[in-house]
Amino acid sequence: MLELHDVSVSFAGLQALRNVSLSARGGEVRALIGPNGAGKTTLFNAITGYVPLSAGRIALDGKAIDGLSPHQIAARGVRRTFQNGGLFPELTALENVLAGLHSRIEASFTGILFGSRSARAAERAALARARELLKSLGVAHLADQPVKSMSGGQQRTIEIVRAVAAEPPLLLLDEPAVGLAPPLRAQLVELIRRLAGEMGIAVLLIEHAVDLVMAAADAVAVFNGGVKIAEGPPAAMRADPVVLEAYLGHG
Amino acid sequence: MRFFLIPLAAAAIPLVANPYTQFMVNLMLVYILVAVGFNLVLGNLGQLAFANTALFGIGAYTGAMLMAHAGWPFWLVIVPAGVAGAAAGFLASVTALRGIRVYYLAIVTLAFGELLRWSYIHGERATGGTDGLAVPRADFFGLALDSETARFYVFLVIVTVLVKALHNLLRSKIGRAIVAIRDNELATASLAIPTGRYIVLAFVLSGFVVGIAGSLFAVLIGRVIPESFGLIELILHFAMVLVGGLGSLFGGVLGAVALTALPEFFRGFPGMYEMFFGGLLIVFLLVQPRGLAALAARWFPALRERYYRER
Numbered sequence: 001m002l003e004l005h006d007v008s009v010s011f012a013g014l015q016a017l018r019n020v021s022l023s024a025r026g027g028e029v030r031a032l033i034g035p036n037g038a039g040k041t042t043l044f045n046a047i048t049g050y051v052p053l054s055a056g057r058i059a060l061d062g063k064a065i066d067g068l069s070p071h072q073i074a075a076r077g078v079r080r081t082f083q084n085g086g087l088f089p090e091l092t093a094l095e096n097v098l099a100g101l102h103s104r105i106e107a108s109f110t111g112i113l114f115g116s117r118s119a120r121a122a123e124r125a126a127l128a129r130a131r132e133l134l135k136s137l138g139v140a141h142l143a144d145q146p147v148k149s150m151s152g153g154q155q156r157t158i159e160i161v162r163a164v165a166a167e168p169p170l171l172l173l174d175e176p177a178v179g180l181a182p183p184l185r186a187q188l189v190e191l192i193r194r195l196a197g198e199m200g201i202a203v204l205l206i207e208h209a210v211d212l213v214m215a216a217a218d219a220v221a222v223f224n225g226g227v228k229i230a231e232g233p234p235a236a237m238r239a240d241p242v243v244l245e246a247y248l249g250h251g
Numbered sequence: 252m253r254f255f256l257i258p259l260a261a262a263a264i265p266l267v268a269n270p271y272t273q274f275m276v277n278l279m280l281v282y283i284l285v286a287v288g289f290n291l292v293l294g295n296l297g298q299l300a301f302a303n304t305a306l307f308g309i310g311a312y313t314g315a316m317l318m319a320h321a322g323w324p325f326w327l328v329i330v331p332a333g334v335a336g337a338a339a340g341f342l343a344s345v346t347a348l349r350g351i352r353v354y355y356l357a358i359v360t361l362a363f364g365e366l367l368r369w370s371y372i373h374g375e376r377a378t379g380g381t382d383g384l385a386v387p388r389a390d391f392f393g394l395a396l397d398s399e400t401a402r403f404y405v406f407l408v409i410v411t412v413l414v415k416a417l418h419n420l421l422r423s424k425i426g427r428a429i430v431a432i433r434d435n436e437l438a439t440a441s442l443a444i445p446t447g448r449y450i451v452l453a454f455v456l457s458g459f460v461v462g463i464a465g466s467l468f469a470v471l472i473g474r475v476i477p478e479s480f481g482l483i484e485l486i487l488h489f490a491m492v493l494v495g496g497l498g499s500l501f502g503g504v505l506g507a508v509a510l511t512a513l514p515e516f517f518r519g520f521p522g523m524y525e526m527f528f529g530g531l532l533i534v535f536l537l538v539q540p541r542g543l544a545a546l547a548a549r550w551f552p553a554l555r556e557r558y559y560r561e562r
Contacts, residue, residue: 048441050437069440070437070440070441071440071441071442071443071444071445071446074440074441074442074443074444075443079441079442080441082437082438082441086435086437086438086441087434087435087438088430088431088434088435088438088439089434089435090430090433090434090498091427091430091431091434091558094559095427095557095558095559098424098427098558098559099427099428099431099439099442099444100442102424102427102428102442102443102444103442103443103444105423105424107423107424109425112419112420112423112424112425113416113419113420114416114419115419119423120560120562123422123423123424123559123560124561124562126424127559127561162442166442166443
């Protein structure tokens with residue numbers, strides 16, 4: 001379970017986030033919505049260690065993770081996707097997913113150099129797991145394609161597969177539906193529901209499309225100007241005058 | 252096991268080669284290590300570090316000085332030459348980790364190479380200055396390396412072991428981490444991969460391999476001089492990686508073999524080699540930036556660089 005207490009982030013005097021408290025628990029999809037510049041991606045960057053906090057605390061299962069570097073936070077079981085795409089373009093889908101399994105492969109340096117039996121077995125197990133994941137999430141046919149040759153929707157799917165490969169308890173998705181055609185959006189909603197429902201992952205979802213948020217999220221947190229202005233069930237948020245004001249009020 | 256077919260076939264070369272062609276083949280073996288070592292940082296890690304002649308020179312001088320001044324046998328200096336190269340690689344990696352990247356890293360590492368060359372020239376008592384240092388007759392566990400054939404077999408074993416180890420490494424989690432950093436360093440860290448550690452590792456391994464190449468070079472040529480490790484040499488190393496294929500182990504081998512053999516075709520035509528060499532670099536940069544290896548992979552998909560192994 002993730003807990004943020006009064007988290008603030010500022011860049012050179014500009015306050016990007018102010019006293020944000022938020023939580024996420026397993027099996028639940030929580031959407032973060034708000035106009036551009038509201039601080040949603042900054043919040044992701046703060047949770048995953050890409051930007052330092054100026055105040056506040058972030059804890060995962062009761063243990064502080066703020067101040068750790070991105071790879072250390074990832075090692076605690078936090079995975080994310082990137083708004084501009086975080087795949088390795090020269091690698092295939094399979095190789096990308098294998099990179100997501102990196103910390104799961106128990107092989108020593110010398111074992112790898114000399115091709116020891118145990119190192120090869122560990123690699124083989126990861127390879128089987130990666131293929132199985134691609135299959136179970138419906139993209140087995142893309143396994144051997146370099147991701148740079150894929151469509152935007154395929155790339156976003158592969159990035160999600162890679163992010164969940166190591167079965168993280170917490171997953172942060174940054175605008176996964178951008179540029180997706182409507183049928184693919186429905187598939188994405190289904191995928192996100194499965195990650196939370198079947199795998200028990202706590203999902204934080206940044207998304208602009210209201211229909212997708214309504215379909216995928218159990219709860220919605222609304223941001224504006226670096227502040228969390230409202231939080232609650234999707235239907236309630238849709239009718240909340242504060243939320244409407246933030247989206248429509250000042251134009 | 253298919254991997255070993257190549258060195259096994261190569262083992263027959265002395266049956267057909269005269270001492271001169273055998274010397275050229277030995278030089279190819281040295282340059283195979285130079286190119287695959289350089290490629291690890293330049294092609295796989297994607298860092299514009301041009302310390303390769305520095306690593307090569309440190310290995311050559313470490314080997315030559317230990318043999319000439321301390322009387323060490325050849326087999327005993329190989330690992331220290333590699334370690335000296337690895338130490339220099341470590342220095343370059345620290346530069347890269349401090350955020351000095353791309354053109355700045357290129358300039359800093361170039362300057363490092365020139366600084367070392369200056370120190371070879373001015374450290375006369377240890378290095379022999381501009382005249383260089385003669386390498387005493389080498390022997391390998393009692394086997395005198397006084398013929399090209401003897402050197403060939405020893406070099407072939409060393410090169411096979413090192414290239415095979417790199418081959419294993421590149422098809423493992425380590426190889427994937429290194430190319431992942433090249434493709435997207437921030438995203439790599441998000442997968443619990445300690446990027447800094449793998450950047451250092453790639454530089455150190457590159458230095459180790461190229462440093463060993465330096466010690467083989469010293470034994471093959473019989474003398475180390477500062478001029479062997481200048482900018483022209485660096486351009487040759489760069490061309491081998493580029494023509495062979497950035498980020499491809501097989502490409503590094505191809506590039507080393509092709510560009511070591513190339514001058515032989517221009518022996519009767521003074522000045523032509525330099526022109527052809529320059530033209531070749533331009534053509535590859537513009538038309539085939541992924542080198543011969545990518546061309547080969549287009550015809551034989553099985554040769555495509557893979558970062559995992561089925562068995």
